[in-house]
Amino acid sequence: xxxxxxxxxxxxxxxxxxxxxxxxxxxxxxxxxxxxxxxxxxxxxxxxxxxxxxxxxxxxxxxxxxxxxxxxxxxxxxxxxxxxxxxxxxxxxxxxxxxxxxxxxxxxxxxxxxxxxxxxxxxxxxxxxxxxxxxxxxxxxxxxxxxxxxxxxxxxxxxxxxxxxxxxxxxxxxxxxxxxxxxxxxxxxxxxxxxxxxxxxxxxxxxxxxxxxxxxxxxxxxxxxxxxxxxxxxxxxxxxxxxxxxxxxxxxxxxxxxxxxxxxxxxxxxxxxxxxxxxxxxxxxxxxxxxxxxxxxxxxxxxxxxxxxxxxxxxxxxxxxxxxxxxxxxxxxxxxxxxxxxxxxxxxxxxxxxxxxxxxxxxxxxxxxxxxxxxxxxxxxxxxxxxxxxxxxxxxxxxxxxxxxxxxxxxxxxxxxxxxxxxxxx
Amino acid sequence: xxxxxxxxxxxxxxxxxxxxxxxxxxxxxxxxxxxxxxxxxxxxxxxxxxxxxxxxxxxxxxxxxxxxxxxxxxxxxxxxxxxxxxxxxxxxxxxxxxxxxxxxxxxxxxxxxxxxxxxxxxxxxxxxxxxxxxxxxxxxxxxxxxxxxxxxxxxxxxxxxxxxxxxxxxxxxxxxxxxxxxxxxxxxxxxxxxxxxxxxxxxxxxxxxxxxxxxxxxxxxxxxxxxxxxxxxxxxxxxxxxxxxxxxxxxxxxxxxxxxxxxxxxxxxxxxxxxxxxxxxxxxxxxxxxxxxxxxxxxxxxxxxxxxxxxxxxxxxxxxxxxxxxxxxxxxxxxxxxxxxxxxxxxxxxxxxxxxxxxxxxxxxxxxxxxxxxxxxxxxxxxxxxxxxxxxxxxxxxxxxxxxxxxxxxxxxxxxxxxxxxxxxxxxxxxxxxxxxxxxxxxxxxxx
Numbered sequence: 001x002x003x004x005x006x007x008x009x010x011x012x013x014x015x016x017x018x019x020x021x022x023x024x025x026x027x028x029x030x031x032x033x034x035x036x037x038x039x040x041x042x043x044x045x046x047x048x049x050x051x052x053x054x055x056x057x058x059x060x061x062x063x064x065x066x067x068x069x070x071x072x073x074x075x076x077x078x079x080x081x082x083x084x085x086x087x088x089x090x091x092x093x094x095x096x097x098x099x100x101x102x103x104x105x106x107x108x109x110x111x112x113x114x115x116x117x118x119x120x121x122x123x124x125x126x127x128x129x130x131x132x133x134x135x136x137x138x139x140x141x142x143x144x145x146x147x148x149x150x151x152x153x154x155x156x157x158x159x160x161x162x163x164x165x166x167x168x169x170x171x172x173x174x175x176x177x178x179x180x181x182x183x184x185x186x187x188x189x190x191x192x193x194x195x196x197x198x199x200x201x202x203x204x205x206x207x208x209x210x211x212x213x214x215x216x217x218x219x220x221x222x223x224x225x226x227x228x229x230x231x232x233x234x235x236x237x238x239x240x241x242x243x244x245x246x247x248x249x250x251x252x253x254x255x256x257x258x259x260x261x262x263x264x265x266x267x268x269x270x271x272x273x274x275x276x277x278x279x280x281x282x283x284x285x286x287x288x289x290x291x292x293x294x295x296x297x298x299x300x301x302x303x304x305x306x307x308x309x310x311x312x313x314x315x316x317x318x319x320x321x322x323x324x325x326x327x328x329x330x331x332x333x334x335x336x337x338x339x340x341x342x343x344x345x346x347x348x349x350x351x352x353x354x355x356x357x358x359x360x361x362x363x364x365x366x367x368x369x370x371x372x373x374x375x376x377x378x379x380x381x382x383x384x385x386x387x388x389x390x391x392x393x394x395x396x397x398x399x400x401x402x403x404x405x406x407x408x409x410x411x412x413x414x415x416x417x418x419x420x421x422x423x424x425x426x
Numbered sequence: 427x428x429x430x431x432x433x434x435x436x437x438x439x440x441x442x443x444x445x446x447x448x449x450x451x452x453x454x455x456x457x458x459x460x461x462x463x464x465x466x467x468x469x470x471x472x473x474x475x476x477x478x479x480x481x482x483x484x485x486x487x488x489x490x491x492x493x494x495x496x497x498x499x500x501x502x503x504x505x506x507x508x509x510x511x512x513x514x515x516x517x518x519x520x521x522x523x524x525x526x527x528x529x530x531x532x533x534x535x536x537x538x539x540x541x542x543x544x545x546x547x548x549x550x551x552x553x554x555x556x557x558x559x560x561x562x563x564x565x566x567x568x569x570x571x572x573x574x575x576x577x578x579x580x581x582x583x584x585x586x587x588x589x590x591x592x593x594x595x596x597x598x599x600x601x602x603x604x605x606x607x608x609x610x611x612x613x614x615x616x617x618x619x620x621x622x623x624x625x626x627x628x629x630x631x632x633x634x635x636x637x638x639x640x641x642x643x644x645x646x647x648x649x650x651x652x653x654x655x656x657x658x659x660x661x662x663x664x665x666x667x668x669x670x671x672x673x674x675x676x677x678x679x680x681x682x683x684x685x686x687x688x689x690x691x692x693x694x695x696x697x698x699x700x701x702x703x704x705x706x707x708x709x710x711x712x713x714x715x716x717x718x719x720x721x722x723x724x725x726x727x728x729x730x731x732x733x734x735x736x737x738x739x740x741x742x743x744x745x746x747x748x749x750x751x752x753x754x755x756x757x758x759x760x761x762x763x764x765x766x767x768x769x770x771x772x773x774x775x776x777x778x779x780x781x782x783x784x785x786x787x788x789x790x791x792x793x794x795x796x797x798x799x800x801x802x803x804x805x806x807x808x809x810x811x812x813x814x815x816x817x818x819x820x821x822x823x824x825x826x827x828x829x830x831x832x833x834x835x836x837x838x839x840x841x842x843x844x845x846x847x848x849x850x851x852x853x854x855x856x857x858x859x860x861x862x863x864x865x866x867x868x869x870x871x872x873x874x
Binding site for chain 1: 840
């Protein structure tokens with residue numbers, strides 16, 4: 001039978017993607033799970049695996065073309081499955097289509113499971129537009145150009161090669177990379193101000209953010225608690241290790257400490273590391289801590305995830321934060337980098353602002369807002385001294401978490417931050 | 427217009443450009459003052475390599491009994507200059523015939539005579555006016571004159587070497603560069619007393635000092651006398667006086683570094699202090715439509731770089747996209763052992779700010795080299811450490827000038843040490859040293 005594989009929702013709330021590279025060509029044998037195509041969306045670049053074992057009989061779309069979720073990507077001829085068995089095979093697709101855990105900005109998206117099948121016939125093959133769908137070839141590039149493209153997050157298929165036979169060489173990658181940088185800058189060009197208003201279409205990422213924010217606010221009754229914690233000791237620890245980390249080429253901000261402290265506190269207060277499953281009338285408690293970090297990029301907000309944040313050292317966290325924010329800026333985050341978060345931290349303080357009412361990354365149970373460090377008069381042992389104060393804003397889903405738990409969680413978190421050694425001692 | 431392209435000079439730049447132009451259907455005329463093939467074919471690359479091969483053959487006879495050959499009495503063996511010249515001339519004739527045939531086959535008109543440029547698109551040759559849309563100057567270069575204190579009667583220019591009936595005992599060579607080293611060894615190998623008046627800090631000024639220093643030591647080992655000087659004080663009683671040194675000298679051969687040769691012209695063609703014609707990135711001179719390729723533009727003094735420019739400029743004229751990397755071509759020195767280099771020297775790599783490493787592998791650990799009895803030498807592989815890209819390769823080996831082609835290919839495609847290490851090399855071959863150096867760069871050489 002012939003199976004049409006449609007572009008599935010890859011779980012990041014975007015409804016279209018651009019073909020970056022075909023890994024298969026017409027006539028090729030594929031096994032279930034083999035990568036078929038590299039798709040690029042506004043936020044991620046990801047490989048789409050084949051759902052079936054069989055022979056590719058048609059490929060839809062060329063490199064650079066945009067495919068909407070639910071539209072066909074490839075047709076696969078599945079051998080030895082005919083008639084009723086084929087019907088059955090096709091049906092099972094609806095149920096076996098993988099349901100991706102929520103990833104991306106906020107929340108779990110619906111996952112498309114549109115499968116269909118066509119009977120095997122020459123007629124079908126004739127309609128597959130052979131000429132227009134010639135398999136895309138792996139772009140010709142020198143070994144070093146390939147490695148450098150990967151390093152710099154440049155999609156080598158988009159680079160025009162200037163070497164013999166159009167081979168992409170080192171200088172092409174360098175040139176593309178520097179002009180790509182400029183292209184990002186150009187996005188901030190001031191619009192035509194002679195008109196009273198200007199209209200611009202919504203980008204994919206903005207649409208996703210809008211949809212997810214709305215869903216979060218509609219589904220989860222938010223409650224936000226604001227607190228302040230004096231962190232002079234943390235300031236001195238950080239300034240001491242900053243230089244040491246720099247020698248290892250890792251930038252040390254306060255964020256790794258906040259991530260670590262939050263992760264440890266979550267291990268103690270599991271309701272904040274949970275999810276409400278209304279449909280089945282049950283709670284889902286996560287026994288691991290995957291910390292989402294909201295990153296501000298030119299294109300919009302993205303939330304890459306640090307897996308097992310509670311188990312990582314400050315150094316490892318610092319390294320990983322550097323890495324994911326670089327990837328976010330260059331738009332080279334992979335889908336797996338953004339999946340399966342259990343709690344989120346939004347560090348708006350790095351730009352400015354003291355307190356906020358952050359919106360929960362639904363269906364997670366809470367989000368911690370981290371404000372700008374400020375020097376303030378604080379009272380210690382009945383003396384007024386100059387202290388360094390960290391503002392915190394914690395928003396939770398009030399359906400799951402009561403006021404008492406929020407406060408207890410925050411108290412624990414503040415203890416960790418006020419006395420960074422305690423992070424080690426617990 | 428009568429012609430699409432007028433090419434002045436038929437050396438490896440001009441004749442190759444002419445063939446390419448013919449292939450692309452351009453109406454082409456090639457003007458040559460002396461002989462088709464230029465310096466390279468007639469008095470340079472080809473005949474000198476032929477002589478060097480005779481000398482190497484002669485010298486190796488020494489080892490015949492060691493190789494299991496009896497009956498060669500070295501006292502009875504002597505070098506026959508006339509026959510060696512004859513052999514060289516036959517090769518030159520054969521190759522020259524081949525070039526003329528190719529030019530004709532591709533519809534190139536050949537005109538023997540001296541061209542005088544009369545305007546942006548006209549030249550006169552033997553009182554004939556020739557008009558063309560484009561003009562290419564490929565007139566080459568010539569060794570700078572030797573010091574004025576060297577009397578004319580003992581001076582021989584390189585292109586007059588073959589006019590000599592015999593070679594006297596005491597030979598003095600001047601200059602620097604591959605030619606000096608090659609010719610010094612040649613005369614030494616055929617039994618002459620050889621002195622080099624070296625006018626540069628390095629005998630090969632554009633090689634990695636590692637190679638240049640090696641070569642200078644090698645020449646001294648071969649009992650060639652090297653005097654670092656640019657000055658000759660006088661000549662008397664069969665001796666050159668150089669500072670405090672008295673050098674026995676029957677003949678001085680001018681192997682000096684070169685100056686550009688500009689054709690006579692009614693319009694002003696700019697040249698630099700050494701007679702080279704400056705060109706832009708498209709190899710065009712300051713005059714629209716007039717190009718300069720090969721030695722005459724001063725970008726390189728090597729035949730293969732000149733030919734590459736010839737092909738490039740014609741493709742460019744025809745609008746065919748092609749690339750020319752004049753930083754990436756081999757430098758070959760046909761000494762014993764041969765020396766070859768491609769890419770940057772260590773100092774250049776350091777200057778560019780690369781983190782790099784050097785991996786060496788000696789010929790003494792190579793089976794094929796041992797069977798040939800030619801185990802002197804090594805390969806040096808210089809790569810940057812981030813991607814492992816090969817930035818420079820230096821080879822000292824009997825066949826280094828052929829072996830360097832492999833390095834050229836890797837570097838042309840911006841290859842890495844991983845590519846070298848993973849390329850299976852046939853055994854036994856001398857080229858295995860390249861793979862070993864690759865292994866060494868990636869992790870560890872197998873046979874080291």
